[in-house]
Amino acid sequence: MMRMALFLGTNMAIMLVLSVVMRLLGVDRMMAGNGIPYQGLLVMSAVIGITGSFISLAMSKMMAKRSVGAQVIEQPSSETEIWLVETVTRQARDAGIGMPEVAIFNSPTPNAFATGMNKNNALVAVSTGLLDGMTRDEAEAVMGHEISHVANGDMVTMALIQGIVNTFVIFLARVAGYVVDGVLSKGEQRGRPGFGYYISSFVFEMIFGFLASMIVMWFSRRREFRADIGGADLAGRQKMIAALQRLQSLQNPEPLPEELTAFGFIGGKFGKLFSSHPPLDVRIAALQTHR
Secondary structure (H helix, E strand, O other): OHHHHHHHHHHHHHHHHHHHHHHHHOHHHHHHHOOOOHHHHHHHHHHHHHHHHHHHHHOHHHHHHHHHOOEEOOOOOOHHHHHHHHHHHHHHHHHOOOOOEEEEEOOOOOOEEEEEEEOOEEEEEEEHHHHHHOOHHHHHHHHHHHHHHHHOOHHHHHHHHHHHHHHHHHHHHHHHHHHHHHHHOOOOOOOOOOHHHHHHHHHHHHHHHHHHHHHHHHHHHHHHHHHHHHHHHHHOHHHHHHHHHHHHOOOOOOOOOHHHHHHEOOOOOOOHHHOOOOOHHHHHHHHHHOO
16 A cells, blocks of 8 residues: 555656646647647656556566466475475465465576565466575575565566656657657647657657666666565575575576566676666675674
8 A cells, every 4th residue: 555655646746747847848838839738648658657567567477477488386296396385385474475376487597586466466486497406595595585575565666666767758758759840840830740759759768768777777676685685584694695606606697588587586687777686796795794
């Protein structure tokens, strides 16, 4: 409830601030002169941006299973699967969340991810490489990390952040498109935007979306520290540090598909500003100094 209240309040504040800014800059008069009320554009942008983000969240479990070929453990058929389900069951209970679906996907790299619409309807998946290449203590810590993501509501919060960012991107790209179109038409009053609007708004949406991803990735990096601490609380600090050190020893870990990278235990290898995960040595140092 608090998260949704914050979400709605944030969006209302964004719409208010943008309304004031557009009025001060005179953009509202320019758009109205072309028959395009910017308030309607702002509402449309919010609907598209936020709705798209939550549709993606609602489909996240299904898409995750398909993208990595994760097989949900309906009935444990081996000692490893029994241990895995029992570990997740215990950690979910300790974290105060509903039992998530537990799945295994085929990958040589030790990795795991969590996703789902809410903390009581989640999916936690681990790779075969994690089960084969890590000790039970290390694997337990990784599962604790993912359970902490679920308990912290990180999937929903990421959707909220992405929805707000999408609103900015869609709205500002279209405003920029109208400005460019107005310049190209030399102020000619028209009932609808010209060809310049469609080209420029598309280009600006790509540019703004690229820049806005830095905000989303910054938040993603911050939540990794929280999940590491949560994993340490559920499994033990030394187990969590050992798991991170194990990953640090890998030369070229294979990342998850792009749509799951932010929810995985190992992030992708991009520039610092666009990375979903902090460097492993920074995460280890943060755990070692945490009190």
